[in-house]
Amino acid sequence: MNWQQTIAALETGSVRSAYRDETGNWQANVDAKQAILAAFKAGENTEFNGVYPGFVDKDNLPPRQFKVEDKVRLVPGGSSVRRGAYVAPGVIIMPPAYINIGAFVDSGTMVDSHALIGSCAQVGKNVHVSAAVQIGGVLEPVGAKPVIIEDDVFLGAGVVIVEGIVVKKGAVIAPGVSLSASVPVYDCVNQQMLEKGAAIPERAVVVPGTRPVKGDWGNELGLTMACALIVKYRDEKSDASLTLESVLR
Template identity: 55%
Template structure:
């Protein structure tokens, strides 16, 4: 019988669960299986948004995921020749049925155990969704896109071809990447290291966002950066495109060098919405 969320939270606050020098609890498998079931139903999440709109990791949920690696043993996973796969037995791929109302188009896509994929999500091949990830209703995960471990994807998001949404599993108190509702992530984008993209933002093709990336806001004439206590945050409705800034050193100027940097060129309006409205026809 699966444990309740309250029971799981109480038990999974015990840090020794991940200490290889301490014997596992007799019901470690039950703890892990219960947590995976709650994750796959969307009952619990690896990160939460508070009343101020700030995202925080949920350490006990991430501890449950890590517990699976401790209790698991490597075994052969099902595959079609000539491909073969070896992984911890605790992390097989998820199987979906028609009642899940998820479209997974044939061609090599994988959703790992412990990921939540909401009804009306569309998965185009080949894409990958890792353990602990949350993907909201109406989202499209396009070809070659990655949703990393514990990444949080909102509703009606479009992850375009080859978009990479980084994962953060350790340390357990580190917040994962968050893509909020109605965001468009262009092809070949990379969003990493706990970056938060607020609702209705648009990332143009090729934008790369990390903790160390300054984002220049031409509209408000400011620079958005991560700080020691907060991630890089892309404002609501921002339209971000790849840009460049010159290298100011004598050598850099002499060689005509510049560094890649994202630039906010506008904020989403009716015209931008019209340009993205066609995505709804694909779902």
């Protein structure tokens, strides 16, 4: 496929910028990401008038516009979904929010105010993306996988997830947690430290934590560094507190 066909396929969800391999691990779709880069190279900056007066971007990558039959609720107030991003029926986008090219947002997901879903990021079904959540995008290098948020995940306000971190099904990431390849994650239930950049396990409940800075000077001043702590795994009580109200959808 040429870049035009690939961008169109990404937008319909028939092609994704990341996929599960035969072992169940997520991998980047290099061809799709190369097509996105080709689209940027082919486009020229233009002024968007009419619906988007005063905005300048690539002429071949305009913001998407939705109709009632798309069954996507895009609430007025400054949100934007770029061309080449897939948004499934049943998704709600509260203003202002931004979904970038190559992203995949599956059905039943709520994207709250001031949230970012970066280029090529993958968000599963029935995910709650709370206010000010930042889900990082990865276009380059093309072989690097984007952030993956699997089904039924709850992301609390202000969560930041970058550098290709995978959050597995049903996990709960508490407000203020930052996850990256360099942020250590400690599993307090199983009393172990996850490998660098490892996926957050299914149904894990993750909260912000700190750890002491090494060295006499750091100890003297009581300095600490950020980390993330798995404090429990979801149970029936957790599930009840996180039930998403169907009336909001």
